[in-house]
Amino acid sequence: AQSVTQPDIHITVSEGASLELRCNYSYGATPYLFWYVQSPGQGLQLLLKYFSGDTLVQGIKGFEAEFKRSQSSFNLRKPSVHWSDAAEYFCAALNQAGTALIFGKGTTLSVSS
């Protein structure tokens, strides 16, 4: 069955430091991949998406992600974290039918000053 794994439950990063959140997927064909962010009490906001083509995709708020087929990964990165980036981050893949998003369990990002 198709699945998405986020190995890190909680990550703490100092403000101004770089960030990398890990995501692995299991899927035979090239998947449609997404990163969403969720602030407390809020819905999900789309950060970026990958469908095909260039394996490095740029998103909002200075985030980027790199698709690596050989590692079945789609890691999210940001060169310099701001305190306002503290939130829950979800990696997701579109199912084969193109209807449902399959989410990882999320990574909580804390930012220390």
Next chain:
Amino acid sequence: DAGVTQSPTHLIKTRGQQVTLRCSPKSGHDTVSWYQQALGQGPQFIFQYYEEEERQRGNFPDRFSGHQFPNYSSELNVNALLLGDSALYLCASSLSRYSNQPQHFGDGTRLSIL
């Protein structure tokens, strides 16, 4: 441009009751999906509606049902509520014509079962 709107924001029910949650999709979107997000978990797909029909269903019992109206808005109904139904219920909309269009989420309805 109005985004996805959900109502109510919060809801408290008791076991055995029934509940209806509502969703208005983003302007121009014709497809609505519902997800359940338990505390500390990622969202789980419940079902998707397109052209007023259930297009696909996730691994949820028949107590969960839905409806889509001609104006593309949607309702999620849950019967015989259980304590385990306590969760954030998220609605997402998309434009079915384009398979690569992402789903846009509302802020959710927080359902608490006592």
